Amino acid sequence: MNILTVVARIEAKQDQVQLVKAELIKLIEPTRKELGCLQYDLHQDNERPELFVFYEGWQSKALLQAHLGSEHIEAYLKAVDGAVASFVISEMTKIG
Template sequence: MSQELIIVARIEAKSEQIGLVKGELLKLLVPTRKEEGCLQYDLHQDNENPAVFLFYERWESRELWQVHMNSAHLAEYLKATEDAVALFAVNEMSKV
């Protein structure tokens, strides 16, 4: 049995692209939450720096998260924000 996977993804938009990035991130919520293995998929925006977004995600397994990472809606997001993101960092984590 696979261990539950926690994902913390930090996205920092370029200052002039905050609205675009936020809009595209919001589009990911509904389709991702419907994906097999998605237990939680929450988007947050920093109160002090509105260019910083954070996803907190819980997946049944790393394998099912990988299916998400190859999804059409994620590919569309990446294409739409190609020149709008200054930083993208993903941490795969396990609860201790």
């Protein structure tokens, strides 16, 4: 099985770190229960606490897209509106 690896990098605005962190943590439990979710781990940078990274594994791009359209992602986006400085999703394939 080819696993779709996703790295999502979220940078909170300096004065919004706690809000963004709390909202990101809320995503973990419902996402791990989603069809096709193999891994969904949240990390926070040790030197730059405003920087968060999700390391994810999905069975397919279609199931990732379903996740991105889920109610909990929609609720997260509303909750952090204006609190995130940057958000980048990279879809990757393991080569070694």
